[in-house]
Amino acid sequence: MKRPPSGKKITFQIYTVLLLIGLSILLRDISLFLTGGRLVYGLDDPYIHLALAERITEGEYGINRGEVASPSSSIAYPYLLTLGFLTNCPDEFPFWLSLIAMGLVLWLMAGFIWDRIAEAGEEPSLWFLILTGIGLLFSLNAPTFPMMGMEHPWHILGTVMILKSVYEIMSGERRKMAVIGLSLGSLLAPLMRYEGFPLGLAGIAILFLRRYYVTAFLTVAVLAGTAGAHTFMLWKAGLPPFPSSVLAKSGLIEPLFQGNLFEVLEIIANQMLMALKNALYGEGYVAQCQTMFVITFFILLAAVLFIRGEKRRYRYFWALILLVLFLHLLGGSYGWMGRYEVYVMASMIMGLCSVLATVG
DSSP: OOOOOHHHHHHHHHHHHHHHHHHHHHHHHHHHHHTTSOOOOSSSHHHHHHHHHHHHHTTOOSSSTTOOOOOOSOSSHHHHHHHHHHTTOTTTHHHHHHHHHHHHHHHHHHHHHHHHHHHTTOOOOHHHHHHHHHHHHHHTTGGGGGGTTOSHHHHHHHHHHHHHHHHHHHHTSSHHHHHHHHHHHHHHHHHHOGGGHHHHHHHHHHHHHTTOHHHHHHHHHHHHHHHHHHHHHHHHTTOOSSOHHHHHHOSSHHHHHTTOHHHHHHHHHHHHHHHHHHHHHOOSHHHHHHHHHHHHHHHHHHHHHHOOGGGGGGHHHHHHHHHHHHHHHHHOOOOTTTTSSHHHHHHHHHHHHHHHHHHO
16 A cells, blocks of 8 residues: 655644644734733633642642632643743743644644545645645634633643544554553543543553553553542542532532432433434534534444444444543533534544545
8 A cells, every 4th residue: 555655744744733833823912912912811711720820839729828719620730830830931831831732632633634544545635735734723723722721722632642542552553652642641631621531531441451451550540649639639628529610510410429310311311312402403603513523423333333344443443432422412511712622523533534544
């Protein structure tokens, strides 16, 4: 099979990342011009995280001095932001953190798309690569993330790392690096956002299934130790085991911890029916997202059920994306500057590209 030169793949990846850097810095400079040189983020959330990070550097956990609180929907992100205070650039630190994470996301996804094209032995045209880079950039809403200053790009990065690593393990490519990537992604996704836990745990399960026992046990130990220590700290301070922002957005956690199985099943059934109804008959941005997710779900389900032969080895990869789609349709958020659903968009793009490469 003839493969496109790897040098062109790297050029495509660099081009996509440079598009992100150029547009993100352009948005930042426009904002600085309009605000008289003061960097202002598009949400109040990064300022909450920055306040929490500042308290952490002072040995406290909360927003106001002397008041314990759990306002962050991320375990690790506030601690990451403390580096901004230690380097005396706290205000701009969220911007650069988000830019780095989204740059890594686009690098990995551009490489993944290129490799799926390479599986067909075709060399893409210049215009195809130019338009694909632009399409990937905007389908992930990538240039706006640095001006939000939130943890979402790191959650997206963890998601992409898990999926790409699982695909490579199943295909037998770069297995050592893929196992390391799967372990790191299975830590990054849940520690950056709580909705990353199901995919992170599924990634660890695949490490066990593929008999990478040492890596799997180490990953479990780090994840359980970090999340457990954080939960214990909240409990010790007299707070709920989950942050207030997570409890406010999820209707499943309280009945789940109360052991009310029937209420949990009723909520799941109602949420899925609402998502399907909205996908079929709804209007607006949320309905459009749900329509894409439902269509992709059934395409990948068909791939899992009906693709046979050597290509069937990718069923674990498709099953992970089915998990992401199902859980987001079940209770995921949408909008708010297009940040909540982007990890699902990235999963969807990777899933569809792999199916096309498989049947093409």
